[in-house]
Amino acid sequence: MAKVRIAVLVSGGGTNLQAILDAQNSGIIHSGAVEVVISNNAEAYALTRAANAGVEGLTITKKEYHTQEAFEDAIIAALEERAIDLIVLAGFMSILSERFTRRYDHRILNVHPSLIPSFCGQGFYGLRVHEAALQKGVKVTGATVHFVNEIPDGGEIIAQKAVAVQNGDTPETLQRRVMEEAEWIILPASVEAVSAVLSKQKDID
Numbered sequence: 001m002a003k004v005r006i007a008v009l010v011s012g013g014g015t016n017l018q019a020i021l022d023a024q025n026s027g028i029i030h031s032g033a034v035e036v037v038i039s040n041n042a043e044a045y046a047l048t049r050a051a052n053a054g055v056e057g058l059t060i061t062k063k064e065y066h067t068q069e070a071f072e073d074a075i076i077a078a079l080e081e082r083a084i085d086l087i088v089l090a091g092f093m094s095i096l097s098e099r100f101t102r103r104y105d106h107r108i109l110n111v112h113p114s115l116i117p118s119f120c121g122q123g124f125y126g127l128r129v130h131e132a133a134l135q136k137g138v139k140v141t142g143a144t145v146h147f148v149n150e151i152p153d154g155g156e157i158i159a160q161k162a163v164a165v166q167n168g169d170t171p172e173t174l175q176r177r178v179m180e181e182a183e184w185i186i187l188p189a190s191v192e193a194v195s196a197v198l199s200k201q202k203d204i205d
């Protein structure tokens with residue numbers, strides 16, 4: 001069966017990228033393979049994780065391309081050159097335009113650190129999500145993996161996992177628990193589930 005060619009888009013530490021690479025090594029992900037990691041931040045530790053795993057890493061920043069359109073065109077060119085089938089946003093802190101998301105309809109996954117529709121949409125990313133959850137005083141939060149469409153965090157939900165908030169949690173301790181108990185599990189599982197479907201389609205085409 002033809003493996004799905006995966007690109008992972010990152011901006012920072014890359015623990016979710018690591019979870020995907022580990023899942024590939026352990027065989028949890030077997031219907032697809034990570035072909036390239038693209039970062040919009042040259043300093044991202046995620047690029048070191050890619051290099052350590054022997055995966056190609058590219059840096060494409062908005063700064064060097066000036067407009068959103070030119071930035072996205074550079075990403076599209078890199079994806080096309082590598083015949084990428086599936087894009088995974090793993091801590092990618094840049095909102096993609098409708099032009100981009102339509103081009104890859106049901107071929108872009110994102111992991112978000114809350115139970116959508118809580119604490120999501122424009123302005124809710126990274127630690128801010130956990131700050132908002134603690135401010136609201138919710139007792140349960142979690143993570144969501146969803147397809148990406150033109151609405152930030154608005155695409156079809158693929159998987160969710162709940163995580164308990166504990167007394168005395170800080171945004172940092174809550175972020176870590178949500179990653180460990182939810183993100184690092186449901187993201188690789190979703191990548192495999194979607195890859196399995198796309199890989200069957202690839203065989204038919």
Ligand code: GAR
Nearest residue numbers: 012013014015016091111113125126
């Ligand atoms: C993760 O918690 C991810 O869910 C979140 O940023 C963190 C990235 O960590 N993403 C968003 O908030 C997107 N809206 P990582 O670089 O270690 O994977």
